[in-house]
Amino acid sequence: MAQADGIIRIGTRGSPLALAQASEVRARLIAAHGLTEDDFAIEVISTSGDRILDRPLSEVGGKGLFTKEIEAALLDRRIDLAVHSSKDMATAIPDGLAITAFLEREDVRDAFIGRDAKTLADLPEGATVGSASLRRQALIKRLRPDLNTIIFRGNVQTRLRKLGEGQADATLLALAGLNRMEMQHHATDILEPEDFPPAPGQGAICIESRQGDTRIENLVSAIVHDETSIALHAERAFLKVLDGSCRTPIAARAVLWDSGRIAFHGMILRPDGTEVHEVHDEGDADGAVALGERAGRSVLEAAGPHFFDGWGDPQP
Numbered sequence: 504m505a506q507a508d509g510i511i512r513i514g515t516r517g518s519p520l521a522l523a524q525a526s527e528v529r530a531r532l533i534a535a536h537g538l539t540e541d542d543f544a545i546e547v548i549s550t551s552g553d554r555i556l557d558r559p560l561s562e563v564g565g566k567g568l569f570t571k572e573i574e575a576a577l578l579d580r581r582i583d584l585a586v587h588s589s590k591d592m593a594t595a596i597p598d599g600l601a602i603t604a605f606l607e608r609e610d611v612r613d614a615f616i617g618r619d620a621k622t623l624a625d626l627p628e629g630a631t632v633g634s635a636s637l638r639r640q641a642l643i644k645r646l647r648p649d650l651n652t653i654i655f656r657g658n659v660q661t662r663l664r665k666l667g668e669g670q671a672d673a674t675l676l677a678l679a680g681l682n683r684m685e686m687q688h689h690a691t692d693i694l695e696p697e698d699f700p701p702a703p704g705q706g707a708i709c710i711e712s713r714q715g716d717t718r719i720e721n722l723v724s725a726i727v728h729d730e731t732s733i734a735l736h737a738e739r740a741f742l743k744v745l746d747g748s749c750r751t752p753i754a755a756r757a758v759l760w761d762s763g764r765i766a767f768h769g770m771i772l773r774p775d776g777t778e779v780h781e782v783h784d785e786g787d788a789d790g791a792v793a794l795g796e797r798a799g800r801s802v803l804e805a806a807g808p809h810f811f812d813g814w815g816d817p818q819p
């Protein structure tokens with residue numbers, strides 16, 4: 504491709520996982536278009552989610568925390584495309600921006616990383632699990648009400664360090680992130696998604712760019728993964744229906760099978776794991792959004808109007 508268009512500036516967070524994801528996007532674009540590394544600049548942007556490390560995300564303002572500053576850089580034209588973990592993306596995208604690609608999904612499952620006990624079942628009564636994720640805390644308490652959960656913030660390396668220091672007996676991390684950093688040997692077990700469904704979007708990288716920026720849209724269209732996009736549309740539609748409170752633990756997994764059918768599993772939980780509402784449904788791939796919305800409405804209805812009471816104010 505001719506370089507008259509200029510350097511492609513990729514915006515990313517600075518964590519090792521974020522940088523690995525940005526390099527993967529760059530490598531895929533290089534392979535798809537015969538470009539070289541010199542055609543790209545990787546701009547590291549610090550986000551509030553990287554700076555505020557002493558509070559759970561749900562208290563600081565939820566999902567936008569890992570994306571707001573990067574989206575501002577897109578709107579200011581300091582970068583041309585942003586690489587995100589889909590799991591960190593709010594369902595509302597700022598005016599003028601759009602998700603232009605979902606890449607092929609990595610493993611969607613959560614990994615268990617234990618110090619002495621190698622599996623969740625083997626943890627002794629009253630053991631402590633570190634996690635910043637409301638979903639993981641609630642799923643743990645549902646399966647093991649005797650366990651204590653403490654907040655583990657920071658990037659993957661920080662959390663593994665805290666575990667190594669003995670601040671908890673175990674932690675959970677997305678296997679996708681460990682795989683991308685070639686750190687999968689830290690996992691002592693893998694949690695099955697039927698018992699331990701992932702966060703909507705887990706394991707999938709997405710690219711965000713300015714609406715109408717056809718240079719970037721054309722470039723990234725070559726690396727879009729259709730099946731992942733369909734699954735993500737269903738999972739994000741489910742999330743959007745439930746978005747009233749970012750303190751709600753929400754899990755969802757859409758799987759494509761039999762050329763064009765989607766199997767959908769969604770769940771909402773009370774943060775202490777004592778109440779769970781889940782849905783299994785299926786539908787055609789071309790109705791992915793409708794399937795996710797229907798599943799979202801069905802768990803909302805099962806949960807009833809008071810399910811969300813008493814967890815603090817919904818985020819704006």
Ligand SMILES: NCc1[nH]cc(CCC(=O)O)c1CC(=O)O
Pocket residue numbers: 588589590591659675676677678679680704705706707708
């Ligand atoms: N908020 C942190 C975050 N965002 C995405 C991932 C994992 C990678 C992915 O889901 O694609 C992680 C770390 C983790 O949960 O272990």
